[in-house]
Amino acid sequence: MKLYDFVLAPNPRRVRMFMAEKGLEIPSVQINLRQGEQFEAQFKQDNPGMIVPALLLDDGTLLTETMAICRYLDALHPTPALFGSTPKEQALVEMWSRRAELEGLAGAAEALRNAAPRFVNRAIPGPRDYAQIPALVERGKARVQAFFDDLENGLSGQAWLAGEHFSVADITAFVVVEFAVNIEEQPAARHVHIARWRAAVAARPSAAA
Numbered sequence: 001m002k003l004y005d006f007v008l009a010p011n012p013r014r015v016r017m018f019m020a021e022k023g024l025e026i027p028s029v030q031i032n033l034r035q036g037e038q039f040e041a042q043f044k045q046d047n048p049g050m051i052v053p054a055l056l057l058d059d060g061t062l063l064t065e066t067m068a069i070c071r072y073l074d075a076l077h078p079t080p081a082l083f084g085s086t087p088k089e090q091a092l093v094e095m096w097s098r099r100a101e102l103e104g105l106a107g108a109a110e111a112l113r114n115a116a117p118r119f120v121n122r123a124i125p126g127p128r129d130y131a132q133i134p135a136l137v138e139r140g141k142a143r144v145q146a147f148f149d150d151l152e153n154g155l156s157g158q159a160w161l162a163g164e165h166f167s168v169a170d171i172t173a174f175v176v177v178e179f180a181v182n183i184e185e186q187p188a189a190r191h192v193h194i195a196r197w198r199a200a201v202a203a204r205p206s207a208a209a
Contacts, residue, residue: 001026001027001055001056001057001058002026002027002028002029002055002056003015003026003027003028003029003054003055003056004028004029004031004043004052004053004054004055004056005028005029005030005031005048005052005053005181006030006031006052007030007031008033008034009033009052010105010108010175010176010178010179011052011053011105011175012052012053012137013175013178013209014053014066014070014168014171014172014175015053015055015066015069015070015165016206016209017171017174017175017206017207017209018070018073018074018168018171018206019073019209020205020206020208020209021082021084021166021171021204021206022073022074022077022079022080023077024073024077027030031043031052031162034118035053038050038051038052038203042193044127045136046062047062047064048127049064049126049127050125050126050127051064051125051126053066053069054069055069055072059197062083067101067168070082070083070168071083080165080166081165082166082167082168082171083167083168084162084165084167085165088163089163089165092161092162092163092169093102093162093167093168093169094169095163095169096154096161096162096167096169096172096173097169098169099147099150099174100147100151100169100172100173100176101149101172103143103144103145103146103147104143104144104147104151104172104173104176104177104180105172105175105176105179106143107139107140107141107142107143107146107147108140108145108176108179108180108182108183108185109135109137109140109185110136110137110139110140110143110146111140111141111144111185112140112182112183113125113132113135113138114132114133114134114136114140115132115134115137115183119132120132123136140183141183141185144176144180144183144185147176147184148177148187148188148191149191151173151177151187151191151194152187152190152191152192152193152194155193155194155196155197156193159197159200160197166201166204168192169196170201171201171206174198174201174202174207177194177198
């Protein structure tokens with residue numbers, strides 16, 4: 001297997017943290033998105049979607065969605081159970097993973113990619129060009145702050161998002177909080193549960209992945 005990665009991007013970090021929690025090491029290739037390496041001919045041939053992360057399997061199959069990659073690795077290495085062990089845990093992990101992606105991560109990406117000059121005509125990643133819409137910047141920031149409020153409520157009275165056990169939902173939410181600094185947004189002082197939880201995640205070895 002081979003992982004196409006970029007150390008500064010949020011989605012590849014989610015995969016690296018997942019792998020670290022599983023104790024997995026997979027050879028990787030850095031694709032520098034800031035230098036446009038995703039548009040180079042060889043990478044386009046290997047990955048027509050021109051996005052990272054992407055996992056190239058030994059049989060030539062290419063997996064290009066973060067959760068698809070994590071699901072594949074989890075099926076091969078089910079311990080620890082980062083997608084939950086019980087039906088309730090599994091449902092809560094799925095719920096919070098979706099919310100962290102659709103509101104937190106998507107909101108941050110919306111704000112960043114519609115503002116930063118390097119994303120002119122690249123407001124959405126992938127093989128097609130999309131113009132920036134400046135009006136979406138403030139909406140994206142508002143979505144991130146709304147997610148912080150929801151995250152604060154979700155963490156009230158429990159250690160992790162799905163209950164007693166650390167999960168992939170915590171990984172995604174943590175990456176959202178860390179990545180939000182790029183749009184100059186962070187949890188507020190009132191988000192005391194996020195602060196406690198964030199410190200706990202940051203203390204895990206996988207946070208350095």
